[in-house]
Amino acid sequence: MKIKESVKQEFVKYLEANNHRKTPERFAVLDQIYSMSGHFDIEMLHSAMQDQFRVSLATIYNTLELLVDSQLVVRHKFGVYAQYEKAFNNSNHYHMICNVCGEMQEVKEELLFSIIKNRKLKKFTPSHYALYIYGTCGKCKTVSKKRKK
């Protein structure tokens, strides 16, 4: 897999630039993340790693911090706990979040983000963008209609 290799390279670059050690745990976490699809949270990542390369929760938190800092992973905060997603080779999209059931859908979107990117933000160097649209999803709308009847 080309992407995994590129990401690992990027991570090595980041670790070296910041005088962090290249521990097997860190690469195992990165590898696991880029083996999964879509969003994930710490709990998912931790339990997914139980079989192959067991890593403690503390280390996962630590590694995720580095990955977010190195811009290989993006952190979201929708509900009670943090959610993450791959940042490398992951096309721009926004998130629609249902106020009722909390479900989240990704929607591809290039135009909007290119507009945003061309904005001049004085003194601020952007690293990534997140657009959330809150509302009611189709399923929950149907349910509430039925309830009101």
Next chain:
Amino acid sequence: MKIKESVKQEFVKYLEANNHRKTPERFAVLDQIYSMSGHFDIEMLHSAMQDQFRVSLATIYNTLELLVDSQLVVRHKFGVYAQYEKAFNNSNHYHMICNVCGEMQEVKEELLFSIIKNRKLKKFTPSHYALYIYGTCGKCKTVSKKRKK
């Protein structure tokens, strides 16, 4: 103050529509929120209310839930805890959040949100939008330059 009255009216409408009681605590929370400027968190709100009308944390959480549901208040999740802001008569803006110091700046923006609003989102009824731009703010850039020297 006109706005406070309008908001209260809206809240009454919402409470009645949903068979909730119109308790003094709820109006005190709403009033406090619309007396403050900018973003706030539960802790700030709670301590700001200590003097005039003391309300328990549990009630503040409860009331905020109702206010978010009634779309009079918007909930954000930047860092460890939830942040809130007024939603009524609060013009569209995005948020620039510094990855280093965590500071948040509001930037007014009408065009972008009008583009988003005109999007057709099949089966999804939007209630509000949040655009976050993560990056490094001017202050932190300066600091890190100095450090690297």
Next chain:
DNA sequence: GTCAGTGCAAACTTTTTGCAACTAC
């Protein structure tokens, strides 16, 4: 009078931290 709402504290959940053991360099 009734039951939704409140205050309080305890419980819960997610994340952070302290510390001894370990290991990348």
Next chain:
DNA sequence: GTAGTTGCAAAAAGTTTGCACTGAC
């Protein structure tokens, strides 16, 4: 060898919950 990392468990921080009391309707 030595400091940065890890794992574990304890602690912290934010939020939710259980329960008795109160007050809006």
